[in-house]
Amino acid sequence: MQSSFSEVEAISWTGEQLKLLDQQVLPNQIRYVLCSTAEDVALAIQQMVVRGAPAIGISAAYGVVLAATIGQTLNTLMTSLDMLSAARPTAVNLRWAIARMKALIDVHVTSSKEQQVTASLKEKLIAEAIAIHQEDITANKTMGQYGKQVILATLSGSHKIRVMTHCNTGALATGGYGTALGVIRALAEADELQQVWVNETRPWLQGARLTAWELSQEKIPFVLGVDSAAAYHMATNKIDWVIVGADRITANGDTANKIGTYSLAILARHHGCKFMVVAPSSTVDMELATGNEIEIECRGNHELVMLGEKNVAPENTVVSNPVFDVTPASLIDMIVTERGVIENPSLAKMQQLFC
Numbered sequence: 001m002q003s004s005f006s007e008v009e010a011i012s013w014t015g016e017q018l019k020l021l022d023q024q025v026l027p028n029q030i031r032y033v034l035c036s037t038a039e040d041v042a043l044a045i046q047q048m049v050v051r052g053a054p055a056i057g058i059s060a061a062y063g064v065v066l067a068a069t070i071g072q073t074l075n076t077l078m079t080s081l082d083m084l085s086a087a088r089p090t091a092v093n094l095r096w097a098i099a100r101m102k103a104l105i106d107v108h109v110t111s112s113k114e115q116q117v118t119a120s121l122k123e124k125l126i127a128e129a130i131a132i133h134q135e136d137i138t139a140n141k142t143m144g145q146y147g148k149q150v151i152l153a154t155l156s157g158s159h160k161i162r163v164m165t166h167c168n169t170g171a172l173a174t175g176g177y178g179t180a181l182g183v184i185r186a187l188a189e190a191d192e193l194q195q196v197w198v199n200e201t202r203p204w205l206q207g208a209r210l211t212a213w214e215l216s217q218e219k220i221p222f223v224l225g226v227d228s229a230a231a232y233h234m235a236t237n238k239i240d241w242v243i244v245g246a247d248r249i250t251a252n253g254d255t256a257n258k259i260g261t262y263s264l265a266i267l268a269r270h271h272g273c274k275f276m277v278v279a280p281s282s283t284v285d286m287e288l289a290t291g292n293e294i295e296i297e298c299r300g301n302h303e304l305v306m307l308g309e310k311n312v313a314p315e316n317t318v319v320s321n322p323v324f325d326v327t328p329a330s331l332i333d334m335i336v337t338e339r340g341v342i343e344n345p346s347l348a349k350m351q352q353l354f355c
């Protein structure tokens, strides 16, 4: 029995626990996982109960709150921060959120000289995690408007916009509303959207299981295709924009995102479709010069060898399963953030907005 999306919240703080909508079992089941400890949160991130760069950052911030027990030493708390940071490597939002929580702990040490978690520190950590969550929703709504305006400004002819998207970048992957899916939502709200082409996004099927579910709940018209049909769909259906999210954008504008994004950018350039990356400033990593420095997560064999309970390849097959790739800045037409829009990204343009 499928529930309506408006009835569900992907990430919520109950006051004592972190409640996560379990993305492993969508769209067949609406099930929640309750996290009571930082270890529970780290496991939920690793197992992809919660996924998507901003969503894992927000969850990790709540994880720090769960780790902070009044009276506990700050050294022990720091061990939990390190453990949360290591849950997944590619999305910089995770480390960004933990750095924000750590900055509060540092101020607490300097101002109070305390080496323990106090009630006042705990309160500040809760407020910071909630602020990280709320700011992400606000950023998404701003990016939705910016992205929509850019697209409408480049529209030629009388038809509505036809977009292709990859992975899931919606309310499930963020604090709410979505990044790339937020732009798509804003186009739909303005009645400027014709249709979304959703790539299924092998091997975890974020497109088929999550984006298709979100779009159907929002009654936004979409068509699902296998990843390898993207070139065919671009060649025959005149897609105007490919709109994707990001897990990390480096100082020169190179962008890591779900595996297959790089191929889409090449295809988009070949077919004359525009390519837009939509991500909050928490996804920008100005410490890395280029995408070559990004650590790409590789996940287990079972994601390729099994489809549900069924084997689709011999059990001992050797597989390569990198779950992200890097799209060079030269293939990106537009990066949309809540701080502004960058056309044809470069180091100088990135520095202007992020330094």
Ligand SMILES: CSC[C@@H](O)[C@@H](O)C(=O)COP(=O)(O)O
Pocket: 051, 052, 053, 054, 091, 166, 167, 168, 169, 170, 173, 174, 178, 179, 180, 206, 244, 245, 246, 247, 257, 258, 259, 323
């Ligand atoms: C707003 S989410 C942006 C990215 O995190 C998203 O496109 C993506 O690649 C998610 O990968 P996932 O492995 O599902 O966490």
